[in-house]
Amino acid sequence: MHSTxxxxxxxxxxxxxxxxxxxxxxxxxxxxxxxxxxxxxxxxDVSVVMGRANYYAKKKEEFANIRFSMSADLSSLFTWNTKQxxxxxxxxxxxxxxxxxxxxxxxxxxxxxxxxxxxxQNIGPAAMKKLKRSAKGKPIDPSRGKIELKNxxxxxxxxxxxxxxxxxxxxxxxxxxxxxxWVGVLTWTPQIExxxxxxxxxGVSKVFSLPAVKVKKDSTKKN
Amino acid sequence: xxxxxxxxVRDLAEGQIDFEGQRFxxxxxxxxxxxxxxxxxxxxxxxxxxKLALMYGLGGTALTMALIVPPWPFFNRHPVKWLPVGGIxxxxxxxxxxxxxVG
Numbered sequence: 571m572h573s574t575x576x577x578x579x580x581x582x583x584x585x586x587x588x589x590x591x592x593x594x595x596x597x598x599x600x601x602x603x604x605x606x607x608x609x610x611x612x613x614x615d616v617s618v619v620m621g622r623a624n625y626y627a628k629k630k631e632e633f634a635n636i637r638f639s640m641s642a643d644l645s646s647l648f649t650w651n652t653k654q655x656x657x658x659x660x661x662x663x664x665x666x667x668x669x670x671x672x673x674x675x676x677x678x679x680x681x682x683x684x685x686x687x688x689x690x691q692n693i694g695p696a697a698m699k700k701l702k703r704s705a706k707g708k709p710i711d712p713s714r715g716k717i718e719l720k721n722x723x724x725x726x727x728x729x730x731x732x733x734x735x736x737x738x739x740x741x742x743x744x745x746x747x748x749x750x751x752w753v754g755v756l757t758w759t760p761q762i763e764x765x766x767x768x769x770x771x772x773g774v775s776k777v778f779s780l781p782a783v784k785v786k787k788d789s790t791k792k793n
Numbered sequence: 794x795x796x797x798x799x800x801x802v803r804d805l806a807e808g809q810i811d812f813e814g815q816r817f818x819x820x821x822x823x824x825x826x827x828x829x830x831x832x833x834x835x836x837x838x839x840x841x842x843x844k845l846a847l848m849y850g851l852g853g854t855a856l857t858m859a860l861i862v863p864p865w866p867f868f869n870r871h872p873v874k875w876l877p878v879g880g881i882x883x884x885x886x887x888x889x890x891x892x893x894x895v896g
Contacts, residue, residue, distance in 0.1 A: 571814075571815040571816075572810065573808055574807060574808035574862055574864065575807075577818060577861050578858070580819070581822050581861050581862065584822060584826050585854045588827065588829065588850075589850065592833060592834050592846070592850060596837070596843070650838065650846075651843060686843050686844055709845070710842075
């Protein structure tokens with residue numbers, strides 16, 4: 571500590587240690603906050619149509635369109651250490667050879683930011699202004715964890731490598747989430763309960779089947 | 794003249810402090826940074842605001858830097874009292890060269 575340079579190095583060196591310890595404490599504080607998410611998802615309209623994966627695709631495949639309604643309360647996931655929560659709805663169904671659901675496809679997703687991470691959202695300036703204003707002065711906004719979707723159109727259609735998805739049985743929709751903290755590890759919908767972290771309450775739809783391929787009325791008329 | 798000024802600038806840049814000052818600076822740096830760390834976590838946790846925690850942490854560290862790094866006068870209050878050169882009072886041996894006493 572005898573000269574300016576040595577003092578600068580010592581203070582900075584100990585600062586890095588303190589910063590690391592505080593970061594570890596912040597990450598550990600997640601465990602204290604209980605997580606009690608709940609959701610319900612209902613399948614609305616299901617259709618299977620023929621289509622091409624892209625404009626130049628030679629093969630026509632079957633695509634499943636699953637409309638759904640969802641009501642979710644993920645507000646307990648929003649703490650001071652939450653950067654954003656990724657919410658996604660998947661459709662899963664078993665293989666013909668096993669009863670375990672071994673096929674899973676995401677049909678809808680969204681990113682919910684905590685106000686501390688609003689500036690990271692990839693949206694236009696007008697929407698950004700609105701988003702920032704919605705949580706002005708609030709460091710966290712758990713009300714953003716409440717999602718209500720009525721007869722929501724899927725973002726992604728489901729297709730399979732074989733190209734045949736019609737008449738698939740035992741399909742269920744499931745709501746999942748992924749919490750992305752400022753400091754710490756990513757956590758997904760837990761499969762086991764751990765201290766205050768509960769499993770998702772509900773969040774699974776009734777079992778349903780995909781219908782036969784929809785026949786286009788227009789094309790039959792023209793032919 | 795130029796040498797003297799250079800010496801002053803060098804002294805100021807080097808910022809040497811005395812031994813007691815070094816002990817005090819070490820203690821102060823450790824204590825302040827620990828307090829800043831604890832405070833930033835507590836404030837952030839109670840206010841549930843991670844940006845506030847970051848601001849407290851960085852701000853507190855900057856203040857600590859400002860307090861520890863420059864050679865403030867309170868780090869130089871116990872200057873080392875050196876013994877006189879040779880340690881004993883000089884006595885003339887009465888050696889004279891060209892009429893001048895040299896040792």
